[in-house]
Amino acid sequence: MxxxxxxxxxxxxxxxxxxxxxxxxxxxxGNSEATNAKTVVTEEELGLRKENLYTEQGIEPVKADFTKPAPGMSKKFARSYENAPPLIPHSVEGMLPITKNNNACLGCHTPEVAKSMGATPIPKTHFMDFRSQKMLDHLAQQRFNCSQCHVPQANVKPLVENKFQPDYRNPNEKQKSNLIDTLNEGVR
Ligand code: HEC
Ligand code: HEC
The missing domain is CATH 1.20.5 (Single alpha-helices involved in coiled-coils or other helix-helix interfaces)
Structure with a gap:
């Protein structure tokens, strides 16, 4: 019993x-503050800048060592992963911001002139309307603002370490994209 x-x-x-x-x-x-005081992050401390995000006092832009060489003189960097937008390997001094009437990038990267400039031609994907998946006879408007996706490379210490290692299916993809051929891969 x-x-x-x-x-x-x-x-x-x-x-x-x-x-x-x-x-x-x-x-x-619901109440992490009470049980785990050390890991609490207040709203003011959110973000990687280590400053109050509401006042942003003491914020100084990172002193980035953006690539100095003029176009044609630089070394191209490997893509971050297959079909990642390549970083701009050359100086963009005087080219930014891109405006409606002034897009210097086109002057060298438009496919008709790129070869003579020694530049990589703008790929076919940028001449395609992704909604209808039809080829256009001009650059797609969504691609006009190059610096929205392509950024100059800079030698800076990453705020958060990233151990990602790209796994290219073909070593060519380190320097070239193949998106136009693989666009609907896996889609039926
Ligand atoms: C004076 C000609 C010229 C202008 C203007 C120019 N580029 Fe370039 N670009 C080049 C050349 C040449 C290369 C090949 C790499 C090198 O030698 O710098 C290149 C490389 C690149 C690459 C790397 C391509 C790859 O295959 O990895 C990107 C991205 C790029 N440029 C974007 C831009 C953007 C965006 C602009 C406008 C802000 C621009 N370029 C303006 C000539 C130019
Ligand atoms: C919406 C984002 C976006 C915009 C805007 C954009 N690109 Fe790209 N770009 C990409 C991506 C993603 C790739 C890689 C996949 C591909 O080729 O489509 C790429 C690839 C490239 C390449 C490499 C092509 C190759 O054969 O390896 C060049 C050069 C380039 N872009 C130039 C430009 C220029 C110049 C502009 C402005 C006129 C521009 N891009 C605007 C996203 C963009």
């Missing part, structure tokens, strides 16, 4: 403990 009562008590205790643990888990979500 004593034994039965004991094991019943144990079961109740175990159940109780489990219930307690669950409760704690639930309250952690």
């Amino acid at each position: 004593k034994k039965i009562i004991q094991s019943a008590l144990c079961a109740a205790l175990i159940l109780g403990l489990n219930a307690c643990a669950n409760n704690e888990g639930a309250s952690n979500v």
